[in-house]
Amino acid sequence: DEENEPGPIDVLQVAVIQNLYLYANKDEEPFLPYLAKFTTLVWNMLLRVSQLPKHDALATTGIRFLSSLVGKLMHRELFQEEATLREIFARIVIPNLMIREVDEERFEDNPQEFILSDMEGSDTESRRKCAQELLRAMCRQFEPQTTQICSEHVSQMLASFHADAANQWRNKDVAIHLMLGISIKTESAQYGVSQVNEGINVMEFFSSHVLTELQEPNMTVRPMVKATSIKFVSIFRNQFTKQHLEALLPLLIAHLGSPDVVVHTYAAAAMEKILTCKVDSGTQGGTISKVPKIGRAELNPVLNQLFTGLFSIVDNVDLDENEYVMKCIMRASNVARDDLLQVVQVVLEKLTAALARVAKNPKNPQYNHYLFESIAVLIRSVCTIDAAHTTAFENFLFPPFQDVLQKEVAEFTPYVFQLLAQILEFRPEGTGLGAAYTALFPPLLSPTLWECKGNIPALTRLLIAYLSKGASEILVQQPNSLLGILGVFQKLISSQANEQYAFDLLRAIVMYVPQEAFMPRFKDVLQIILTKMQKKKTEKLVGLISHFFALFVGKFGPQAYFEQLNLLQNGLGLNILAHVWIPRLLFAPPTRLEAKTQIVGLTKLLCETPVLLADANAQNIWSQIVCCAVKIVASPDSHLDSLSADGDDDDVEIGYDATYSVLHFAARPARDPFPDVPDASIMLAQSLHRLCASHPGRFTPLIQKGFESDPKLGAGLESLCLRAGVSLS
Numbered sequence: 001d002e003e004n005e006p007g008p009i010d011v012l013q014v015a016v017i018q019n020l021y022l023y024a025n026k027d028e029e030p031f032l033p034y035l036a037k038f039t040t041l042v043w044n045m046l047l048r049v050s051q052l053p054k055h056d057a058l059a060t061t062g063i064r065f066l067s068s069l070v071g072k073l074m075h076r077e078l079f080q081e082e083a084t085l086r087e088i089f090a091r092i093v094i095p096n097l098m099i100r101e102v103d104e105e106r107f108e109d110n111p112q113e114f115i116l117s118d119m120e121g122s123d124t125e126s127r128r129k130c131a132q133e134l135l136r137a138m139c140r141q142f143e144p145q146t147t148q149i150c151s152e153h154v155s156q157m158l159a160s161f162h163a164d165a166a167n168q169w170r171n172k173d174v175a176i177h178l179m180l181g182i183s184i185k186t187e188s189a190q191y192g193v194s195q196v197n198e199g200i201n202v203m204e205f206f207s208s209h210v211l212t213e214l215q216e217p218n219m220t221v222r223p224m225v226k227a228t229s230i231k232f233v234s235i236f237r238n239q240f241t242k243q244h245l246e247a248l249l250p251l252l253i254a255h256l257g258s259p260d261v262v263v264h265t266y267a268a269a270a271m272e273k274i275l276t277c278k279v280d281s282g283t284q285g286g287t288i289s290k291v292p293k294i295g296r297a298e299l300n301p302v303l304n305q306l307f308t309g310l311f312s313i314v315d316n317v318d319l320d321e322n323e324y325v326m327k328c329i330m331r332a333s334n335v336a337r338d339d340l341l342q343v344v345q346v347v348l349e350k351l352t353a354a355l356a357r358v359a360k361n362p363k364n365p366q367y368n369h370y371l372f373e374s375i376a377v378l379i380r381s382v383c384t385i386d387a388a389h390t391t392a393f394e395n396f397l398f399p400p401f402q403d404v405l406q407k408e409v410a411e412f413t414p415y416v417f418q419l420l421a422q423i424l425e426f427r428p429e430g431t432g433l434g435a436a437y438t439a440l441f442p443p444l445l446s447p448t449l450w451e452c453k454g455n456i457p458a459l460t461r462l463l464i465a466y467l468s469k470g471a472s473e474i475l476v477q478q479p480n481s482l483l484g485i486l487g488v489f490q491k492l493i494s495s496q497a498n499e500q501y502a503f504d505l506l507r508a509i510v511m512y513v514p515q516e517a518f519m520p521r522f523k524d525v526l527q528i529i530l531t532k533m534q535k536k537k538t539e540k541l542v543g544l545i546s547h548f549f550a551l552f553v554g555k556f557g558p559q560a561y562f563e564q565l566n567l568l569q570n571g572l573g574l575n576i577l578a579h580v581w582i583p584r585l586l587f588a589p590p591t592r593l594e595a596k597t598q599i600v601g602l603t604k605l606l607c608e609t610p611v612l613l614a615d616a617n618a619q620n621i622w623s624q625i626v627c628c629a630v631k632i633v634a635s636p637d638s639h640l641d642s643l644s645a646d647g648d649d650d651d652v653e654i655g656y657d658a659t660y661s662v663l664h665f666a667a668r669p670a671r672d673p674f675p676d677v678p679d680a681s682i683m684l685a686q687s688l689h690r691l692c693a694s695h696p697g698r699f700t701p702l703i704q705k706g707f708e709s710d711p712k713l714g715a716g717l718e719s720l721c722l723r724a725g726v727s728l729s
Contacts, residue, residue, distance in 0.1 A: 006054045017042060017061045025068055039069060039078060046092050053102050056127060063096065063130040071137030082145055085138065089149050093134060093181075096127040097174045099224060107224055111261035112320065118262075119231070119269065128177060135181030139197060147199040150182045158209060169222045172209070176228045179205055180235060190653050192238045192273065202239055206232065214251045219258040227262045230255060234270035237277050242293045245274055249294070249302050256309030261322075264313055268328040271306070275299070275331045292335065299332065300339050306332055307343060311350045321358060326370035330654070333377040334665065340381045348393075351375055352400050359404055362411040369656040372415040376422060376666035383426035390427045391434075397423070398436050410452065415663060417458035421465040422666040433470040441466060441474060445484035450491060457660050460501040461668060463488065464508040468671070471512040482513065486521060493532055496541075503544040507551050511673050515556060522564050530568070533580070539588070546581045547594050550601030551673055558609040574611070578621050585628040593670050595638040599680035602629040607687040623706035626688075627713060630706075633681040634716030640681060685717075685724035692728045700728060 006014070020038050023031040046062045049055050066088075069075045079085065106114045117126040138146040157171035157178075165172075183202050186195035196202055213222065213229040233240070233248060240248070252274075255267035278290035299306070310332070313325045333340060333347070340347070351374055362368055375397070382389045401416045424437060433441075444463060449455055463485065466474060474481050485505070492502035506525065509518060529548075533541060553561045562573035569575075590598050602625050605612065612622040632638050654664045677683050692699045707713045721728060 002054070004053045006057060010054060010058055013045070014057050014061050017058075017065050021061070021065045021068060024065065028074075035069075035075070036078065039066075042066060051095070051098075051100050059096060059127050060125045060130045063092065063127070063134050064125070066092070067130070067134045067137040070134065071140045073141065076141055079138075080142065082149075085142060085145055086149055088134070088138065089153060093131045093178075094153065094174060096131040097177045097181075099170045099173055104224070107227075107260070107262055111265070114262055115265055115324075118227075119266070132177060132181035135178070136184065139182055139185070143197065143199065147182055147197060150178050151200075154178050165222075169225055172222075173225050173228050176210065176225070176232055180232065184235070187235070192234070192277075193236055194238065196236075196239065202236055206236070214248070214255070217254070219255070219260070219263070223258065223260045223263050226255065226258070227260070227266050230263070230266040230270050234266070234273050237270070237274050240293075242279065242298070245277070245293050246298050248274075249299075250305070253302060253305050253309050256306075256313065261319065264309075265322055265324045268310060268313070268322070269324040272324065272328040272331045275328075275335050294335065296335060296337055296339060299335050303332070303336055303339060304343065307347060311347075314350065314354050317357070321364040321367040323364060323366040323370060326354075326367050326374065327654075330370045330374040330377060330665070333374055333381065337381050338385055340378060341385065344378055344382050348375070348378055348396055351378075352396065355400055356403075359400075359407070359409050359412060362409065365411070365656040365658075365661075368411065368415075369661055370654075372412075372419065373654060373663055373665050375419060376663045379419065379422050379426065380665055383423070387426050387428040390423050393423050394434065394436055410454070413452070414454050414458040414660060417455065417462045418663045418666045421458070421462040421668070422663075424462070424465040424469055425668060427469055432473055433466070437466070437470075438473075438477065441481070442478065445481070445488060447491070450488060453497075454660055456492070456498055456501055457662070460492070460505055463505060465668075467508045467512040472514060475513070475517055482509075482517060482521065485509065486525065489525070490528055493528060496536070496538070499532075499541055499544055503548055506548060507673075510548075510551055510555055511671075519560075519564075523567055526564060526568060539584075542580055542584045543588065543590075546584045547590065547597065549576070549581060550594075550598045553601040553604050554597060554674060558605045561605075562609070562611060574618060574621060577605075577625070582621070582624045582628055585632070586624075589628075589632050589635055589638065591637060592639045592642065593672065595632050595640055596677070596680045597673060599629055599632060599640070599684055600674050600677055602632075603680070603684045603687050607691045619702055620705075623702050625706075626703050627706040627709065629684055630713045630717050630720070631710070633684060633720055634713060640679075681720055682724045685720045685726055688728055689721070689724070689726035703728065 020042070024035065042062050042065055046059065046066070049059050049062070070079050070088075079088070103114070117124045118128065135146065135150065154175045157175040161168045161172040161175070179200065179202070183197050183200045184193050184195075185197055187193040210229045210232050213225050214233070216222075216226070219226075230252065233252070237245070249271065252267045252271050256264050258264045258267070275292070275294055277293040279293050281289045281291040307329070310325055310329050313319060313322055314329070329347075329351075351371060354371055355375075358364075358368055358371065379393055383393070397419065401420065404412045404416050420437075420440070424433075427434070443449070444459065444466075449459060467485075486509075489502050489505050489509075492498040492505065529545060533545065549561065565573040565576065585598065589595070606622065606625055606629070609622075612618045612625075633640065674680070688699075688703075703717070704714070707717075717728075
């Protein structure tokens with residue numbers, strides 16, 4: 001404890017330096033007269049601070065303070081002498097980069113702690129990381145001098161290593177870390193290095209000194225240097241060509257067999273990051289197109305060896321759950337895509353065995369998340385090729401999933417519900433729900449399941465999947481199920497946090513439940529919605545309500561909309577249009593799929609609603625609807641030509657979220673409620689054309705009146721009509 005735990009004076013000194021750091025960076029002006037004195041004190045403290053773990057916080061805090069000064073132009077004169085820079089190297093940087101006995105012990109006995117302090121992108125500060133940050137700060141102000149001094153030290157240390165490799169391997173480790181410190185100008189944890197020091201030949205250093213370590217087949221030789229070499233590859237992944245990375249993959253796969261946890265973890269983490277690397281492939285439509293450096297074709301020759309190496313770690317019950325290994329499995333599966341067919345059964349067996357182990361005692365949320373993401377990738381990749389494979393996934397996954405649900409493993413139930421929904425959504429059309437899904441449905445309506453907040457998004461999606469695949473089948477087999485589903489809707493809408501899911505479910509009912517089954521209950525649904533709006537009329541709720549009404553009108557027509565609302569109160573349909581629906585569209589125009597839904601609904605209101613022409617008030621509402629519709633169509637932010645905002649997911653950062661962990665690879669594609677309308681804007685123009693042609697001279701003044709507040713919309717409508725090949729005159 002005397003060596004590991006800082007004493008009261010150590011803790012006090014750390015707090016003092018932290019305050020100095022704040023003054024130097026947040027309130028510089030009053031601090032400037034004292035800066036030189038305090039810098040000397042911190043400097044002297046760093047020169048005498050010991051290598052004991054109890055002084056780690058003192059060392060890192062002091063180096064961080066020094067880095068903040070060195071990197072600023074205003075303090076340049078404090079450090080510009082070459083002798084000063086050389087002393088920083090010799091007495092601060094190198095001693096704090098050097099591997100200590102305690103680091104070796106941590107590497108072997110507590111690899112998780114070592115990885116946390118050492119790995120690229122982790123938040124934990126270590127002496128090594130802070131020393132490298134000091135080097136980068138020096139390069140920002142004194143790049144030529146720092147590069148020259150550093151290169152001299154690197155040469156000396158490599159010469160020392162080559163003279164006695166067995167005993168001087170620590171010097172090689174320091175040399176590689178020195179190169180990492182001075183070579184990097186700009187980097188991010190997700191994308192690696194984007195700009196390097198032009199005075200350093202990174203690839204030459206790699207070929208001469210790093211590659212040789214990776215090519216050494218004996219995994220027990222210099223494992224700490226091997227780990228550093230793998231880290232070098234991971235950090236500079238963007239600087240390697242496609243050919244370099246293809247050659248490196250087998251070497252990294254070989255290191256999955258290392259008995260050292262740090263080494264095989266770094267190898268898995270490096271490969272995961274390499275699989276997200278992209279390179280420019282030209283320009284398409286004004287934007288730069290990127291393709292993976294390592295794609296399906298490049299991964300295929302080593303896919304079996306990669307999975308063998310990764311699962312040898314996962315299957316080893318003596319090792320802790322390794323989130324980096326599982327993340328690599330997830331990423332490799334996503335890159336392999338169609339090639340997974342050749343290994344899907346083995347991979348699925350391994351993943352379900354891992355699931356059975358962790359379900360007994362879930363303790364690593366990141367590992368668990370990547371495990372379920374990996375299963376999601378398998379389902380998506382294989383069922384996209386042939387939806388008939390859903391049967392095999394059901395047979396394989398239902399037993400472990402039912403085990404999770406029966407044992408109420410709370411950490412896993414949201415994941416299980418998402419994967420059950422994903423499989424059901426892939427189920428071939430016309431095959432019904434199947435016995436397993438039919439048996440699972442009644443318990444999903446149990447109120448206790450919906451008490452857990454973490455279950456609600458996934459359960460909602462699963463119910464929607466049931467309705468999309470077998471609403472009629474459910475109503476025949478379980479006649480009271482619609483009441484149960486509407487009960488869920490009522491429970492969800494009562495909470496402001498769950499309003500979104502309530503309306504997701506309600507829109508699914510409108511889309512998939514037969515009208516004759518739904519309509520007798522619609523008056524009650526409207527009453528619930530309007531009561532909620534009277535209690536708390538938020539911007540979000542108004543948006544959800546207007547989206548729902550647009551879908552309802554698009555599906556069942558405007559007459560049904562007015563009839564149902566007027567049953568509650570005469571004139572309520574017009575009232576909602578004038579005071580809720582239209583103001584929302586003017587204030588916050590919708591985008592993508594909702595924009596299309598609104599255009600379809602508004603078009604039907606405009607062209608199929610005689611009541612909107614009954615008097616001056618109604619005609620004014622009609623004009624406002626035209627204004628809203630054209631405004632949505634004319635706005636480039638509506639993205640009517642791209643109904644889904646989902647982009648390329650190959651390199652997205654994925655991970656656990658304590659609130660609700662969405663499985664990225666189980667994401668449900670946006671479902672267009674009006675697939676028979678290829679272009680909603682053309683539908684609007686053609687419908688208005690037919691309306692104007694049937695009543696010459698009647699509607700043109702109303703359209704012009706709608707554009708009084710924004711004359712530019714007239715030009716937008718003209719452009720739309722030109723594109724549709726119609727005229728409104």
